Amino acid sequence: MTSKNIKTISDPKLKLEVLTKEDVQKIHNATLQIIEKVGVRFPSKRALEIWEANGAEVDHEKKIVRVKPQIIEDALKKAPPAYKLAARDPQQDLYLDGNHVNLGTDGCGVEVIDIHTGVKRTSCLQDVRDIARVADATEEVAFHWVSVSAQDTPVEARGLHELKAVWENSTKHVQTESVYNVEEAKAAIEMAAAIVGGKDKLRERPILSLMQCTAPPLGHDGGSLDAALLAAEAGIPTGFMTMAACATTGPITMAGDLAVGNAEVIAGTALLQLAFPGAPVFYAAAQTASDLRNGSYTGGGPEDFLFGAATNILADFYNIPLSMGSFATGAKEPNWQAGLEGSLSTFMASIVMSDMLLGCGFLHGSRIWSFAEMMMDCEIFSIIHKMMQGIEVNDETLALDTIAAVGPGSHYLGQKHTRKHMRELFMPQFMDRRPYSEWETKKDDARDWAVTKARKILKEHQPDPLDEKMSLELDRIIKSVEK
Amino acid sequence: MSEELFKEMAQSIIDGDSDISTELAKKSIELNIHPLEAITKGFVVGVTYIGDQFGLGEAFLPELVMAGEAMKSAIAVLEPELLKLGEAREMMGKVVLATVEGDIHEIGKTLVGTMLSASGFEVVDLGVDQSADKIIGKALEINADIIGMSALLTTTMVRQREVIEELDKEGLRPRIKVMVGGAPITQDWVKKIKADGYSEDAIGAVKIAKELVGKE
Numbered sequence: 001m002t003s004k005n006i007k008t009i010s011d012p013k014l015k016l017e018v019l020t021k022e023d024v025q026k027i028h029n030a031t032l033q034i035i036e037k038v039g040v041r042f043p044s045k046r047a048l049e050i051w052e053a054n055g056a057e058v059d060h061e062k063k064i065v066r067v068k069p070q071i072i073e074d075a076l077k078k079a080p081p082a083y084k085l086a087a088r089d090p091q092q093d094l095y096l097d098g099n100h101v102n103l104g105t106d107g108c109g110v111e112v113i114d115i116h117t118g119v120k121r122t123s124c125l126q127d128v129r130d131i132a133r134v135a136d137a138t139e140e141v142a143f144h145w146v147s148v149s150a151q152d153t154p155v156e157a158r159g160l161h162e163l164k165a166v167w168e169n170s171t172k173h174v175q176t177e178s179v180y181n182v183e184e185a186k187a188a189i190e191m192a193a194a195i196v197g198g199k200d201k202l203r204e205r206p207i208l209s210l211m212q213c214t215a216p217p218l219g220h221d222g223g224s225l226d227a228a229l230l231a232a233e234a235g236i237p238t239g240f241m242t243m244a245a246c247a248t249t250g251p252i253t254m255a256g257d258l259a260v261g262n263a264e265v266i267a268g269t270a271l272l273q274l275a276f277p278g279a280p281v282f283y284a285a286a287q288t289a290s291d292l293r294n295g296s297y298t299g300g301g302p303e304d305f306l307f308g309a310a311t312n313i314l315a316d317f318y319n320i321p322l323s324m325g326s327f328a329t330g331a332k333e334p335n336w337q338a339g340l341e342g343s344l345s346t347f348m349a350s351i352v353m354s355d356m357l358l359g360c361g362f363l364h365g366s367r368i369w370s371f372a373e374m375m376m377d378c379e380i381f382s383i384i385h386k387m388m389q390g391i392e393v394n395d396e397t398l399a400l401d402t403i404a405a406v407g408p409g410s411h412y413l414g415q416k417h418t419r420k421h422m423r424e425l426f427m428p429q430f431m432d433r434r435p436y437s438e439w440e441t442k443k444d445d446a447r448d449w450a451v452t453k454a455r456k457i458l459k460e461h462q463p464d465p466l467d468e469k470m471s472l473e474l475d476r477i478i479k480s481v482e483k
Numbered sequence: 484m485s486e487e488l489f490k491e492m493a494q495s496i497i498d499g500d501s502d503i504s505t506e507l508a509k510k511s512i513e514l515n516i517h518p519l520e521a522i523t524k525g526f527v528v529g530v531t532y533i534g535d536q537f538g539l540g541e542a543f544l545p546e547l548v549m550a551g552e553a554m555k556s557a558i559a560v561l562e563p564e565l566l567k568l569g570e571a572r573e574m575m576g577k578v579v580l581a582t583v584e585g586d587i588h589e590i591g592k593t594l595v596g597t598m599l600s601a602s603g604f605e606v607v608d609l610g611v612d613q614s615a616d617k618i619i620g621k622a623l624e625i626n627a628d629i630i631g632m633s634a635l636l637t638t639t640m641v642r643q644r645e646v647i648e649e650l651d652k653e654g655l656r657p658r659i660k661v662m663v664g665g666a667p668i669t670q671d672w673v674k675k676i677k678a679d680g681y682s683e684d685a686i687g688a689v690k691i692a693k694e695l696v697g698k699e
């Protein structure tokens with residue numbers, strides 16, 4: 001199954017086992033023990049009521065829930081193992097079925113390196129539009145996370161302005177993490193329903209999905225919980241993302257950190273299943289280690305890469321799709337560190353077939369959007385896409401006839417076999433393989449070519465627009481939320 | 484004899500061992516050592532050492548945090564004795580710290596608090612998701628010199644402005660100074676909301692706080 005103009009990784013030929021079956025069972029058992037004995041904080045009236053009605057032990061004062069393993073395990077079994085993320089253009093629907101790795105943009109940034117001036121500045125609504133448009137044209141980007149914060153729009157409806165901007169500039173699926181309270185969530189669902197033609201239609205064709213962070217260690221945010229419950233009720237794919245980070249919000253050891261994050265995510269997921277059995281849910285994670293000198297969320301480094309490969313094994317164990325943080329970097333500009341962290345995190349998350357990857361385009365710990373970074377991240381994804389196809393071994397690829405024809409010495413450039421297969425070799429867009437002297441006169445590199453490409457797309461690409469009447473309808477819904 | 488004890492006190496802080504620092508504080512009372520002396524010649528030496536090592540990149544955050552905890556435990560024992568003598572420790576200043584309403588990001592704020600405490604400030608950390616009323620109320624209650632506010636969301640950074648406007652309305656500035664921080668906070672924003680100080684990290688926060696109380 002493929003989606004129009006979208007490149008996803010499928011039918012992988014590479015494999016990696018970072019956790020054995022026994023390891024996973026141990027982590028699972030530890031997780032159940034944490035949920036039963038230590039508990040998880042659910043600061044939402046609605047959530048606590050659901051837990052209580054389903055036999056959990058609820059401490060209303062501390063808002064901590066302790067749950068018997070059986071309740072959690074039974075609830076998780078109700079989650080659908082596979083489903084589609086619908087797109088405004090049905091040909092661009094995405095498959096969350098364990099056999100597709102779909103790349104998204106990163107989201108919720110606060111600053112942007114201006115595509116024309118190259119100067120860093122506060123993010124605004126036009127940036128959301130521009131990024132959506134470039135992503136729409138890029139085959140590596142399968143879906144959008146609302147990329148940056150539209151800081152020139154009213155606070156109470158900001159998440160909605162952002163959604164509208166993406167829908168107006170792209171036909172691909174949209175996932176948001178910028179909607180984290182009931183009012184905005186209600187309106188966001190209404191907007192999505194309006195576009196597909198009603199609430200029932202939206203259940204069939206969820207063109208919107210919602211991601212909420214957990215609040216590590218072992219907690220959730222009240223607004224996020226209520227928003228997630230609303231979304232699950234409407235049949236919109238919903239996921240909880242843990243960011244439990246070794247040393248600060250999680251144990252210093254990776255296994256312990258996985259268990260804490262897992263407890264947050266599966267407790268949240270079980271809640272959604274208890275409330276709305278069969279609701280489409282996903283596991284989300286961006287675990288990492290904290291920097292020991294300044295406490296920063298590293299979003300990179302070997303621990304981060306290992307988490308990237310471990311988490312899908314957990315999500316597979318629970319038989320639900322995974323959205324995995326990748327491409328995170330602390331680098332301040334697209335440089336060695338950004339390339340290294342982007343490549344390894346994405347490779348590790350891809351080789352285990354994470355269903356969604358978040359996401360390309362950011363610098364400085366998910367804060368600064370860079371179009372150059374976005375384009376180069378896409379190329380990294382393409383390289384990994386190619387690597388995941390592995391090496392095909394058969395008569396045609398062994399090429400014995402051609403080898404005999406060329407014999408010892410000579411070369412393969414003039415062979416039909418070469419011509420036939422040459423386009424299977426990876427052709428980079430942004431790698432410098434020129435003569436030294438050419439570089440010496442121009443002194444340009446990947447970053448320049450990447451921005452140039454983004455500029456060209458922005459100038460030329462015309463996405464399939466949203467009906468004007470529909471835009472007005474979305475405006476009406478947004479207005480109803482604005483104070 | 485007390486020299487030995489002072490050394491042990493410093494070491495208990497360096498080891499981040501609250502049990503031992505508490506015990507040593509009690510012991511110093513039994514031995515009639517002046518509490519201020521126990522603090523400055525004993526425990527503070529340990530804090531300073533860890534602080535210096537941290538600055539050099541040799542010590543790590545968990546060591547700093549645990550040194551802070553061990554220090555707190557010792558002070559908790561010694562402070563009542565000081566009060567009995569009608570004396571008080573000399574502090575750099577009082578700070579009320581919080582993450583603003585609607586925002587649950589905690590780590591950055593906590594680190595700022597840790598560093599301020601380690602540098603001799605008295606810090607009341609209110610936690611996350613704190614309303615303007617609570618923050619200002621606490622500042623008035625303890626007669627704070629500084630309010631420190633963390634905001635990591637573009638939708639909650641406006642709360643920093645609300646607190647500043649409220650303080651201005653009540654005529655509480657410049658008596659109470661305001662410093663801010665968090666992921667979306669920029670120098671421009673700081674100017675716009677007329678905050679008194681801003682820093683991108685916890686070490687910078689200490690420097691700013693010292694400036695704001697005129698001790699740098």
Ligand code: B12
Binds near residue numbers: 108217242295682685
């Ligand atoms: C970890 C993290 C979380 C964790 C926090 C865990 C915890 N217990 O604290 C969790 C998972 C809970 C979380 C939740 C969310 N997050 Co968050 N989070 C982050 C992340 C990756 C790192 C923050 C961090 O801990 N840094 C480490 C500390 C040490 O650094 P720091 O906080 O910046 O603090 C330092 C300085 O800023 C300064 N400082 C901080 N405060 C103060 C105060 C004063 C007075 C001074 C002087 C200095 C100062 O000194 C500190 C120490 O050096 C940031 C991205 C980033 N790189 O900042 C996103 C980020 C802040 N989160 C973001 C978002 C969107 C969210 C959610 C809304 C997502 C969701 N839909 O659920 C929720 C928030 C819900 C809510 N109502 O608050 C966005 C916000 C941007 C925006 N558009 O508004 C960011 C930028 C990431 C992104 N692009 O998505 N998050």
